[in-house]
Amino acid sequence: MEITEKDVVNFLKHRGKPVYFKMLRKKLGVPKSEQKLLRKILKKLQKKKIIRYEKGKYLLTEWKTKGENLIEGRVEAHPSGYGFLIIGEEVEDLFIPPPQMKYLFDGDVVLAKAVKRKKKDEAKVVKVVQRAIKTAVGRYYRDKTGHYVLLSDTVIPHRIYLSKKEVKKKKLEEGSYVVVEITQYPAPRVRGKGKILKILGKVKNTQTVAEIIARKYSLPTEHSEEAIKEAEKLSPVVRITKNRRDLTKQICFTIDPESARDHDDAVAIEKEGNYYRLFVHIADVSYYVKEGSAIDREAFERGNTYYLPERALHMLPERLAAQLCSLRPNEKKYAFTCEMLINRAGKVIDYDIYESVIISKAKLTYDEALRIIIGDPALEQKYPEVVQPLKDMEKLAKILMKAKEKRGSIDFDMPESQILFTETGDPYDVVPYERHLAHRIIEEFMIIANETVARHMYEKGYPFIYRTHEEPDLDKVIRFVDLVAGLGYEVSYPEKITPKFIQKILEKVSGTPEETLVRFMALRTMKQAKYTVENIGHFGLASDCYTHFTSPIRRYADINVHRMLKKAIKGKFTKKDLQTLPSKLEEVAKQCSKMERIADDAERDALDMLKLRLLSNHIGEVFEGIITGVVSFGLFVEIQRYLIEGLISINTLPDHFRYDEINQRLISDKKIFRLGDRIKVRIERVDEDLKKLDLSYVE
Template sequence: RLVPKKKVCYAFPVDENAHQVIILDKKECEGIKEGTLAVVEIKKFPTHLQEAHGRIAKVLGHPQEKNLVVEIIVHKYNLPTDYPPEVIKEVERIEVKLEEELKRRKDLRDQLCFTIDPERARDYDDAVAIEKTPDGNYRLWVHIADVSFFVKEGSATDKEAFKRGFTFYLPDRAIHMLPERLSADLCSLKPNEDRLAFTCEMVFSPQGRLLGYDIYESVIRSKARLTYEEALRLITGDPVLERKYPELVEPLRLMEDLYRILAKVRWERGSIDFDLPEAELIVDEYGEPTAVVPYERHTAHRIIEHFMISANEVVAMHLENSGYPCLYRVHEKPDPQKVENLLEILSGLGYKVKRPSLEPKFFQKIIEDFEGRPEENLVKFLTLRSMKRAHYSPHNAGHFGLASERYAHFTSPIRRYPDLMVHRLLKKALKGEPIDYKKTLAYLQTAGEHLSAQERLAEEVEREAIDRLKARLMKAHIGEEYEGIITGVTSFGFFVELQQYLVEGLVSITTLEDDQYVYDEPSHRLVGISTGKVLRLGDKVRVKIVGVDEERARLELVLV
């Protein structure tokens, strides 16, 4: 934040280094309004004798004149905003010789397959098709964009994609892993266009047992681009949509049958479905937040999720059985200490466990036991927090949350680099190509560490952008009252999540005037000395918003 003075110009960092001050040349700040935000480059670092000196690299603007929240985050994390010239040139030169590809691929262009994606999506990674076999089994095709055909190993595009690791989704934009010509056109499985795909064809019994599979390169032609809402309406019955897509009704209902069979098998295995409520932040064309709307996961979402999980499991199994290395998606067992902490918190909610376990079914039961209770979502969140983070590794340790013995990411290569790596390994395995096992394993280890870090960065960036924009939106609601649930209790107060907006704020202990409260740490609650009134984790409360710190994305609340 720039503060011009008569003889000098100061720059104050807007992040956690706000205590620092950077001296700028007075001339640089000429005509600049106080409070203007800029990217400042350090020329001399601070010492115990003098402050830091710097220069303005880029003026972003004044926060009162335009919304700079996402712009600040992009620069704070040094996110790429464009592609190197060599990548652009390389992508422009790409061409598909379809006739040549048809000679070596399976031609599935006549098959009735289609995509189901969010309304605003433009990068269609996956298409699905289904049929019931004469003997009553389900044959499922999962077609994935064949990105490895377009992005050659070691190319400029490949190096840039690896560096980014993932597509970063921000409320007003997406910072794509691949240039638009690839992500939204050549690779994207657009309707009524011939596209190169990598297909995983699976046959399941009516009990959900995998009877056989085949993995191959193909050419497909998606017959429709459905949104999740349209798919749901076709499943439940919508005469208008049924007239528009008469041929899709039967396959979608078959898909629903298979999804329910697969979900039951996974549930019996111990797969944990956290299904936490999500909210979508709506922004206008200027990037200003206008509303927070609940984002509902329904049958159509679950159909795609379960089909993608099946393909991911089959691919990991195939690579393992073929004796080839794989970049697994690993989710290890939770740390026993974290589980102990979780059970301590749950005991404060009146939940007692006789025999704790580190098996998925134990956590599945906790979530089931709280189903329908006011604390249901809080318990799901706390249980999720007790888990380890999933990450990428060539060493298979299974996937705890899915109760899966082996798992890899194969189904989203347009937006996730690990999937692209798995495609390449799979193609080598299918062709029986010799590889240097030791060298490949070492590379997968290094790549897995980098990609796991990039994934954490993407999550952090997305969360910070949403939290700050939610805080900006809530400025217009200062003085209003809301229902909320206590999500955290500390010695200095308690945190409340407003249910309408899924945004969190702090009620400071100093604002509780009806009594003097003490913090009962083991039970995660505040107790009034005179009244004995208890404020505990999971309690429903009514609060009023009294202040908003937009930069730190914090709400100040008082109990009503």
């Protein structure tokens, strides 16, 4: 009698524990001559009902919660080749060693068994439940192993092999970037296979990078037809109604980067004796984006706009982001206004929050605003109405900065860079991005508006989304203090962790060669800010109450903040709202926090890709660098000119060095390398595919 799938499943159920193939064959009475058929059945069943693991044992998938103690988790890959199995917030991650990561992708959902190890428990992956990646971007190569695509948009670069026929048909040139669909995933003794969906070209420019990043982080590059149709139907007519204040005659204006196409905020100021009346007008996006609409659903999924080099993937359709909502000059616009009366100590002594209609009188860039403040006759003539308001704004911003500093707000102010591109989107240089007084004016005004709005909602006790930042862990702060002491500064351990304590250390190093490093390490000590429905304060800003109200065109959290504020000022919170909204808002807060992390990673990744492309033209050249990491296998050094990190392998250093982990140093008989040291480095090798920058030390 021929064996069936049902026979195998019934036997495994009855057996109640994993079985080797040999025993399975014997117990089912399958002769050696028919073992091929049994293997075929087992292979088929592996896709749905059974798992093969540990030296070829077979077990039923449904046993994962029984005696075998199999755990389901998500794979988090690390560029160095290993990974972690993320099981949940309350459970410690399991280490996945490199040999297993060869067959896994970041984000895969797997079943695994915990294996005890001395240092950290390991995950023995038994089955991949769900693959995170179906299509990917990579570069086509050919060698003695065959034709393959080396994936660029996965954390660990996998090889996906192509058939000769496919390569010939697509006329693929070696080194071309392509989009590939994975048809067979890599497994022990099994190659990953795929087919080409799209050829992107040979050069890594802004278009290629945007495609790689969008696929790597699953970012949507287009809006749905439904959302676009909804946006097209929205009326461009702006009416002054009885529930909106008519501020169309007020001198308000926008200040943004030169490249900005959407304008979230406009500002206005009036001097009243020793007081300043500040108006922060924010685009009234929630007027247009109704809850539950296709536009709203897509904005929730995206969480925010993604700013890639020379390309923005907008949270809202173009018609809303750049036209209807954007506070463009000389156009009537719906706004949501936070009006504040501020005294000489930088304290808000009175405020009002209301819907309004405004007309921005000018669209200034940060540089133009600065030039008007310091005196530029040509610009003063071009924008006569904004000259005095800008001078008053400068005075108020300085008052607010002083008040913020007094309470202990931490200014990390890390150096930033921007890439310059040719018209075809090819990078040709990296230059410092300077933040100056005009940036600070807008920053201070947005912070005070965010605090005022948050405090209003907190005092009323309504459901709300806060922007929160927990205090850092004590052990991290102690390590930070040790590091600063190791650099030769007199510092003591804190009795209580306060923003003021961190701020004072940063003041000590201000203007010294170690300043950038200490700021960087202080930033590493901090926890990440996030969105929460509980108000736990903002440690970095030394603020007891904070939210995000000022950027609804590019952040979904802000749209929800506007919705809650409108309910509050119109007295529309119902008993049902008070019961149901906190859990709804918690879901929004979690999604926005998650997508913000993705945006940060994606934007940083895109910049690094283009910087590596630039550096491939500078191999052999020498640059100034600062040691940002000391590890047992070498030194991580940030090249100051390009703000990108590379590695000096310990094997290439001109002596025998030992690793001093406690003091973050590499020591030899003749030399010591410490965290924060400024050194000269030579670029030895740039691998754009593996995103590696190899450096050597120049004495």
